[in-house]
Amino acid sequence: MSNSLEHRKRVRTTWVLLILGILILICFVISMNTGYIKLTPLEVIKTLFGGGTAKQSLILFDFRLPRIVISILVGAGLAVSGCILQGISRNALADPGILGINSGAGLAVVLFISFYPSNAAAPVFMLPFLALVGAGLTASLIYSLAYKRHEGLSPNRLILVGIAVAAGISAAMIVLTLRLNPQNYQMVAIWLAGSIWGTNWKYVLALLPWIVILVPYALYKARVMNILSLGDQTAAGLGTAIEGERLRLLATAVGLAGACVAAGGGIGFIGLLGPHLAKRLVGPKHQALLPASALIGGLLLIVADTLGRWILQPSEIPTGIVVAVIGAPYFLYLLAKSKA
Template sequence: MMSGSSISILARKQRMLVSVLLLLILLTIVISLGLGASSLSYKRLLPTLFGNGDIKEEFVLYSLRLPRILVTLLSGMALALSGAILQGITRNDLADPGVVGINSGAGFAIAIFFLYVPIDTGAFAYKLPVVGFAGAFLTAGIIYLFSYSKREGLQPVRLVLVGVGFSLALSGAMVVVISSADRIKVDFIAKWLAGNIWGTDWPFIWALLPWLIVLIPYAMFKASAMNLLALNESSAIGSGLVVNQERIVLLIVSVALAAAAVSVTGGIAFIGLMAPHIAKALVGTRHQMFVPVSILRGGWLLLLADTIGRSIADPSGVPAGIMIAFIGGPYFLYLLLRK
């Protein structure tokens, strides 16, 4: 049990970290706005932002740069929160929506939808998160059933192993599905698999934002329940918590966040693994403390990865998913060996 003074110190540290992360996000946004194939000088950013730019400058800022930046930032936040919830309810530090197969489930459903369902351009951006959620939820449900034992409850190690197995199986199934598809659609799915930020128009922001507006406050409301679930089965039950009900509801929240994010960013893994871990190392394991830090760190990590990726290679840059994998892959192996 933590003392009042310890909690007060951590709360001050959390506020400081939140302030630093907000500044880092703002700085990265400014840098990102001035990078890219279409030129927009830094000295013209503020005038253009306040409506004093020419047609070209306003097009670059409002149609190319700003939507991509906001989509990337929001998606990183959603993936980080999804991973934080998943690690808490499974008591497994290796749990991540990309690692345990949730992203693959969403991706497979989106691939089927994109390849075989007639696309209504106006509603496409709003349907994708729903389709991704359906695929991710079905996959998560199957993985949960395979990992759960009536005698021992949810088994964290089995969850990761089953999740990795489903992720590989769904990736293979996706290759089979797209093997006979139209070349243009296959190119899109390939970019999606690489984690290439593609939903860079304003409708994708409006499609993603409501999920975060609703689910971030709900997750913070459930922070105390997640603290109990992260301990052990008997402690959670002894405290009066309806364990299975809480775990399933929070699993649905985690799946919804991950599906909404990957539906517009592609198959990006490791954000949900790294951001919560780093936040816990800084402010402790209480969800009230580390979840806000994790959300901001996840948004900043993905934004930074995309900014670096699209500036180091021409013409289309390196996908953000690959940039994150360069960092997240070794980090995952480090955690695996340590645990």
């Protein structure tokens, strides 16, 4: 009976992951056809195989494809980061944006934009490292303030400290933007709204190593996250080095969030929505929850980016605003449910 139940769960998980992958592929194709300059499906296919005009190749390969790929990578990275944070804190409301990690990464990027004299291409590969430093320092501050020696890490205290630190960092960023020249101010304003601003292959190459290394590491630690979710006493009884594992997983979540914020801007709620929707589909075990969260995060962000480019053509709605329209009501629903 138990083996039959496990088999059904594995089959269900496989189907869910397969369907999510197909949905991402469909949205990928739709997104290639979406934009101010129209490309029909036939023109897209011809251009992909080298038969399009120079203008069509420029639009597809230099503008749309990098943006689509970055949307999927950023969505997947933020969702996995949120999944890790929810697992190690045992708090359903944990998210890199809500905890202030995104804000810390954003502050580092804004500082760089404020003091760097130009927008040359060379610093592109520095942005994830700068965002990682900002996110890491913020996470360290939040962890040190939320941790009590005799009580350990309280999930509720972690959330409250994160919200407070995020508010302080947001205030600091507002002060910084007041001293920017008009060009940099516009760039920062668009970035803070959550626009997919890294729309060339250099940003893809800057982000890809972080996703390729840290997401598989998170999957490798799935069993540890399952144990940590049982509570500190149970995890310690099973021989788990709680604080060491928690710090390593926190560093993984911070690295993912920082790199994604550097390429995608201040996009919130993906780290909250992805894991919650995945848990409803595949259950709480992280072996299935992490890949499902990554696929849902990528799907949500590519849909939000496509809608943002389509709704108010020729203008664009920043992707972060579209995600917030979806995510804010769901966050309020989760908040109300947790109080109940």
